[in-house]
Structures are given as C-alpha cells and as structure tokens.
Amino acid sequence: MSTYQLYPDSPSRGKINCVKRTDNDGSIWCIPFSEDNTDYQEYLKWLDEGNKPKAADK
Amino acid sequence: MSIIKVKSRGTDNVGGGGRRNLLMNGSMQVAQRATSAAGVGASSGYFTCDRWEIETGNSAGRLSMAQNNDSPDGFNNSISLACTTADTSIASNEYFRLQQVIEAQNLQSLAKGTSSAKQFTLSFYVKGNAAATYGIEIYDLDNTRHICSTFNVTTSWNRVSITFAGDTTGAINDDNGGGFQVGIYLHAGSNYNSGTLSTSWASITTANRTSSSNTSFYDSTNRTFFITGVQLEVGDSATDFEYRSFGEELSDCQRYFYKVEGASSDRVGIGGYVVGASEARMDVVFPCAMRAAPTISGTGTAQFDGHADSADFNCSSIIIDEVPTGIVSGLGIQIATSGMTNGHSGGLRFRGSGGTLSFTAEL
Numbered sequence: 526m527s528t529y530q531l532y533p534d535s536p537s538r539g540k541i542n543c544v545k546r547t548d549n550d551g552s553i554w555c556i557p558f559s560e561d562n563t564d565y566q567e568y569l570k571w572l573d574e575g576n577k578p579k580a581a582d583k
Numbered sequence: 584m585s586i587i588k589v590k591s592r593g594t595d596n597v598g599g600g601g602r603r604n605l606l607m608n609g610s611m612q613v614a615q616r617a618t619s620a621a622g623v624g625a626s627s628g629y630f631t632c633d634r635w636e637i638e639t640g641n642s643a644g645r646l647s648m649a650q651n652n653d654s655p656d657g658f659n660n661s662i663s664l665a666c667t668t669a670d671t672s673i674a675s676n677e678y679f680r681l682q683q684v685i686e687a688q689n690l691q692s693l694a695k696g697t698s699s700a701k702q703f704t705l706s707f708y709v710k711g712n713a714a715a716t717y718g719i720e721i722y723d724l725d726n727t728r729h730i731c732s733t734f735n736v737t738t739s740w741n742r743v744s745i746t747f748a749g750d751t752t753g754a755i756n757d758d759n760g761g762g763f764q765v766g767i768y769l770h771a772g773s774n775y776n777s778g779t780l781s782t783s784w785a786s787i788t789t790a791n792r793t794s795s796s797n798t799s800f801y802d803s804t805n806r807t808f809f810i811t812g813v814q815l816e817v818g819d820s821a822t823d824f825e826y827r828s829f830g831e832e833l834s835d836c837q838r839y840f841y842k843v844e845g846a847s848s849d850r851v852g853i854g855g856y857v858v859g860a861s862e863a864r865m866d867v868v869f870p871c872a873m874r875a876a877p878t879i880s881g882t883g884t885a886q887f888d889g890h891a892d893s894a895d896f897n898c899s900s901i902i903i904d905e906v907p908t909g910i911v912s913g914l915g916i917q918i919a920t921s922g923m924t925n926g927h928s929g930g931l932r933f934r935g936s937g938g939t940l941s942f943t944a945e946l
Contacts, residue, residue: 532902535917537858543903549626553899554880557906561759561875563946 529578609813611660633836644670644801655740661811670801679770684946687762696754706821718768718793726753744821768793769800845933883938889929
C-alpha cells in the first residue's frame with residue numbers, strides 16, 4: 526500500500542502543487558497536481574475513498 | 584514528358600498512409616528503466632521494456648522479466664517472462680496482464696464509433712516453455728467496451744495474427760488520454776473468466792474478459808513466455824512488421840518516460856541557479872514533449888555544483904517547482920539544500936554511480 530504526504534511550502538514559492546507518494550519498496554514519487562497525470566488521477570481516487578495524506582514534515 | 588503512374592490500392596490495410604504500427608516499441612528495442620527485473624508481480628508497473636506494463640492484482644505468483652535477446656530471425660530483442668513463484672490456488676480476484684495503452688489521439692485512423700469503423704489486426708511473435716493458450720483483450724478505455732480472443736503458444740517462435748472487427752459504437756476521444764488498452768491475459772481468476780469470452784465488441788463485462796480454459800502462467804515455475812514484433816494495424820490482415828530505427832522508438836517512448844542518469848565519470852547534468860541558501864532550481868528540457876506533466880522520481884545521489892559551492896543530496900528529494908500546462912516540453916524542478924549562495928548559477932550533476940532522475944507520464 527502506497528502512502529501519500531504533502532510537501533512543506535517552498536521558501537520562495539510557497540505552496541507546492543505536488544504530493545509525495547512512497548511505495549512499499551521505498552521508492553518515492555513526486556506527483557504533480559495535473560489532471561492528465563495518471564498518478565494524480567489515482568491520488569484523487571484515493572482521496573475520494575475517504576483517505577487523507579499525511580501532513581507535511583516541519 | 585514523363586508519365587507518373589499512380590497505383591490504386593484499397594484502404595483496408597492503410598493506416599493513414601503513414602506508419603502502420605499503432606503500438607510503440609513492438610520490437611522491444613528500448614528499455615530505459617532496466618533490462619531485467621526480479622520478483623515482479625506484487626504490484627503493477629513498468630519494469631523493463633518501455634511502454635509495456637505489467638498489470639496485476641491479488642496473486643502470490645511472481646516472475647522475472649527481461650529484455651531478452653532470444654528472438655526470431657529479424658529481431659534482436661523480446662520480452663521474456665519466467666515464473667519464479669507459482670500460484671495454483673487461484674482466487675476469484677486474481678489477474679495478470681502484459682499490456683500497452685495507446686494514446687487516444689493516435690487511434691483516430693480506426694474511425695471507431697462511425698459507420699466507417701475499420702477492422703484492425705494484432706500480430707506478434709511468441710513462444711513458451713510448453714504449449715499454452717492465453718487471452719487477448721482490446722479494451723476501449725473511453726467507452727468501456729472490449730473485444731477479446733485467445734492465441735496459442737508453442738515451444739518455437741510463431742507469428743500470431745488476430746483480426747478484430749471495427750466498432751461502430753463509441754468514438755475514441757481525440758485527446759492525450761488512454762484509448763486502447765491492448766492486454767495479454769496470462770493469469771486470471773473467475774471474476775475475469777467465468778463468463779463467455781467477448782469475441783464481439785460489447786460493453787465491458789468483467790467475467791467475459793478472458794477464457795476459463797486459458798493456461799495460467801503461474802501454474803509452474805517451469806513456465807516461460809517470450810514475445811516480440813507486436814504490431815496493431817488497420818486492416819484485415821497482418822503485414823510485415825514495421826521496423827523503426829532505435830532513435831525513432833526511443834523518441835516515441837520518451838513522450839511517456841524519460842530518464843537522466845550518470846556514472847561517476849560522467850558530468851551529465853541539468854543547468855540551474857540558486858534562489859537562496861537552501862533552495863536551488865533547475866530546468867529540465869525534454870527531448871520530446873511529454874504526454875502530460877510527469878511524475879518525477881530519483882534514485883541515488885547527485886550534487887548541485889554552483890560557483891564555489893557544492894552540495895550533495897538524495898535524488899529522491901527533488902520535487903517539481905512549477906507544474907507545466909499546455910505542451911509539456913520541459914519542467915522546472917527544485918531541491919532543498921544548504922550552503923548555497925543566492926544568485927549563483929550552477930548545475931545538477933550525477934557524479935555518483937547510479938544517480939538517476941526519471942520523468943513518467945505513462946497512460
């Protein structure tokens with residue numbers, strides 16, 4: 526089961542429009558909030574199922 | 584005066600007068616991710632040859648996958664699958680497919696959903712360790728319709744050719760989403776094979792996606808499966824495989840996956856600049872426009888070399904700076920680092936062996 530976590534704000538840009546996914550094998554993915562991206566589509570589906578990403582590291 | 588003769592030909596086997604093969608990397612030439620992978624089967628994904636995905640669920644079966652040079656005359660590569668963990672107790676929800684999804688806007692020559700819908704033919708070279716029968720499904724993702732068939736495998740390379748009817752129902756969107764999912768069913772539970780195989784176009788019925796009489800690839804650790812020369816073309820018969828140069832295939836595949844990597848002796852890199860003591864940005868220019876804003880993933884370590892400054896970091900910590908819109912010809916990325924001097928220029932360098940940065944926009 527993959528886990529999702531939000532990114533901390535960028536010092537210069539502010540909010541980051543991506544989410545971090547960590548897979549079972551430890552691989553890490555930065556998924557852009559872009560409707561055509563199939564990883565983002567899966568993330569939206571995961572949210573629709575009532576899940577919530579972990580808060581960003583501080 | 585010269586006379587130019589124009590030979591008249593039918594349209595059944597002409598895919599718009601250009602390239603015939605609607606699939607990419609059908610000869611398994613390109614393998615940007617890896618040339619082999621072990622323990623495949625726990626989750627879906629792309630492991631070896633570009634554009635060819637393992638789609639699986641709920642099975643304990645595992646396999647090794649490789650870009651293999653065992654191939655029929657005229658080819659140099661195939662995809663090989665070898666069962667390493669058998670699964671003979673098949674639960675209803677198990678499935679395992681080798682598949683490629685074709686971008687919808689590349690399928691318009693099929694005239695699907697019109698009264699002129701074209702027949703099309705799927706062909707490929709295949710062999711295995713023993714006789715077997717597997718399933719084929721053409722899944723129209725825009726209209727959730729499918730048409731299916733089966734094919735036989737022997738211990739020798741044989742070319743399989745299957746012609747499918749045109750479908751006058753359900754036009755394929757002219758966009759960058761998934762159009763056809765061309766799937767080879769190698770293992771399936773009753774959820775997928777307890778009905779009647781859908782040999783004519785129909786709305787998806789899960790139980791009709793493959794045949795209950797098919798072989799399970801996971802029935803023994805002796806089981807192997809080899810495939811290459813995969814072609815899907817408009818028309819009622821298979822023509823010779825359409826060979827493309829490595830450069831053409833690589834460029835096609837890089838619309839969906841692009842990888843930057845370097846060994847310790849390389850200075851492959853991405854130019855950038857420092858925007859603060861702890862933040863640097865780089866601009867990646869893709870060799871061809873990607874299908875969508877890509878997901879990024881890194882392995883190993885890299886360095887950001889600025890004027891008089893240098894910092895190491897894990898490639899997995901690289902994130903997207905701005906999400907592009909429109910034609911995705913490049914991507915801004917950034918790293919959180921330390922010890923940088925604001926305003927200096929520099930570059931991301933992969934000096935450590937194994938450092939990679941991947942961009943994925945698969946379907």
